[in-house]
Amino acid sequence: MDNIEVLVCDDSSLMRNMISRIVDSAEGMHTAGTAMNGKFCLQKIPLLKPDLILLDIEMPEMTGVQFLEERKKLGIDIPVIILSSIATKGAAVTMQCLELGASDFITKPGGSVSVNITSVGSSIIEKIASYGGKYARAHGKNIASPEVFVHQAKLKEAEAAAVKEGIISKIKPSETKPEPLPATLWTPPHKEPAVITPLRQSGPIDVVALGISTGGPNALREVFAKIDPKFSKPILVVQHMPAGFTKEFAASLDKICPLKVKEAEDGDLIHPGQIYIAPGDFHIVVQKSTLCNVIRLSKEDLRNGHRPSADVLFESVAKLYKNRALGVIMTGMGRDGAAQLAEMRKQGARTLGQDEKSSIVYGMPRAAWELGAVQKQVSLENMAAEMSAVIKEQAGV
Structure with a gap:
């Protein structure tokens, strides 16, 4: 190596x-x-x-x-x-x-x-x-794949914590959880995707939910710079990012995007053609309202080690919008978003995932693909155009 x-x-x-x-x-x-x-x-x-x-x-x-x-x-x-x-x-x-x-x-x-x-x-x-x-x-x-390095780092953290707390004087890798990965593992093996049978046919899309992590800042800059100025659906985004940075991040995206981009606030009305970035350290969910659906923020427990969590957003969208949504999962470490993107697909939503070649880390898209949650894998370069194409296709344009 x-x-x-x-x-x-x-x-x-x-x-x-x-x-x-x-x-x-x-x-x-x-x-x-x-x-x-x-x-x-x-x-x-x-x-x-x-x-x-x-x-x-x-x-x-x-x-x-x-x-x-x-x-x-x-x-x-x-x-x-x-x-x-x-x-x-x-x-x-x-x-x-x-x-x-x-x-x-x-x-x-x-x-x-x-x-x-x-x-x-x-x-x-x-x-x-x-x-x-x-x-x-x-x-x-x-x-080696990023997952191997992260796994090794977690083992060392577990060892240091155990020694610090006096549990043991020296911890062996074989005694830690999870088990060490093989040294020859360069990339995780590819698996055939599971098959999801939707409960209903996909309908016209009313909202886009997007989850992204490692590699996200520049990936989102590329997607939103290329997005169609006539894109008429709201986009809710979970980018794993610490508190204190998402407001400035949204403002930086707003400079290059033809649509309005803002950090989401509790009670925001979900307007067509606007992009809402989940604030750092807050989950973002959607709530039904008489005139216009709204955004709610919460400080509930971390999901998959994250707050905000893509799974929390996707779960909320699946419940409220069912088959009238588009779910997108992009570059990122781990599995956040995969399980609930599968639930979105089960409810009849359309789904896209970033492909391996253009992902900085293919962890989240890979996990979603293997669960059968991703209908189509798309390159970063073509993601903005594909999102528009799906919207038009579902609208019968």
């Missing part, structure tokens, strides 16, 4: 050291080098040939934003993950970084220099495995 080579760029020597330790603790990942600002990072790229760059924003001489601007001018396609502050200002700058071509971001707990950075270690591993792994494979490397 080859390594995913990572370049860490942060002005704090403490942060560079701690982040490098997190990277090097994962089998199959390696810190190729470090840089104290964007200028040195640019100089080291040709020498180190990294598969991914972890980038701080606030740095002397050349900031993260300035680095991304220069990266864009030079045509460098190495994926960049931003290490961001959770402050409001940090959220705005983080969205600016996404607009400049960064792939995703991770929040630093406690500010720009965070001794608690290890608390997001599994998130760092997941992002590297997802974006860096895809880039490395595209350049001829043999890299």
